[in-house]
Amino acid sequence: MHKGPIVNLTYIGLLCSSNIPKKGKKLRISKFAKIATLALAFGLVAGTPAYAVDLQGSGASFPALLIEACKAGFASNTAHTYVYASSSSGTGQANSDKSIGDFWMSDGAYTAATRRSTLIHVPLVAAPIAILTNLPSKTTLQLSAATVAGIFGGQITRWNDPAIIADNNRTSTKVVYKLDSNGNPRKDSKGDPIVLRTQTVTSHYTLPNQSIKVVYRADSSGTTENFTNYLNKSAPNVWTKAKGKVFKDGFPGNINATENLGRIVGATSSNGVAQLAGKTPFSITYAEVNYAAANKLKVANLINPAGSSVAADSTGVGAFLASATQDANGFLSFDYATKEKGAYPLGIVSYLLADTSYPDKTKAAAVKDFANYILSTKCAKDVGANLGFSVIDGDLLKKSLSQVAKIG
16 A cells, blocks of 8 residues: 555646746746645645555454445545454454554443543444344244343243244234435434334244254453343343343353253354354354345344334334434443334444544544544445445434544
């Protein structure tokens, strides 16, 4: 990658080829040559950055597909480049403590005592956490929060358990929203999503008499933190422990009990759990929706507090995010009890961790460019929609951009 000054040679060429009178032509060409020399020396640019910056990022695997997919567009729009090492939120947070790299991603708010005082949170990427299953039927599975908590908590162990049967043989409501240009539900004057119509759907699913194989994230993960927070807030009598980054630490029972050994297993990263589930018949896991197709997994619907069966898509996440509130640090709080009919209650926002006091201000400007590009419709909508991501817009976008403005 070119590291030196980027010069608008076309502009210089126009200067040198201007209509120059014959009288004094030699003198004027000499003057223009000096201008060109100065431009080359000082990197004078018309409308492009003076230097290309190579950024290094690391952290959460949840937003990695979108970040990778927007890399080429970012380079062509800014002349900067980046490399993103996808692993986990825990790694991103640890790297931010030590200033390893230039930006970091975390799926949960980073509040540890080791966090540097100059580090801020920018809500950057939104998407659903999907419940992925390896089942032979083409019927879409639908699960209530209590059932999901029972499955991942080791209390529901077979696919034909009465709770799963009840979730999948019922009448529910499907909501159709009026959408904006970004594919998110339009909101009325009160900030509530506008419903075009509702449909009554009756489902029937004959479930297999097979043991459920549970695959969980074994590493420290913001996805796990959001997932366990959903379970605890939505089904506290089943998932009795508070949210946690490490699944085993938040497991409500004894994960090493004899009946769980070999049936409840861990893997690292979203890609890791999806691959293992894809190789394990009758399994279930949680990860980004875009890992489903590559691993031949099916995406389950969630039954929300309003009783609707909602797909893990950007529309449902957009309706859910409408209930989120944000504090001065940029942290979001979600309303898991929302009665919004079309809300998918397992939406997640991945935060950019960035500094307000970079030693290298040129690099700080490039990080700001990165954040603005990921939030832009060129990335979030034009690229992200096909990958299952949601567009952050409206009031939440304004709050995100106000955080971006603090990077420096």
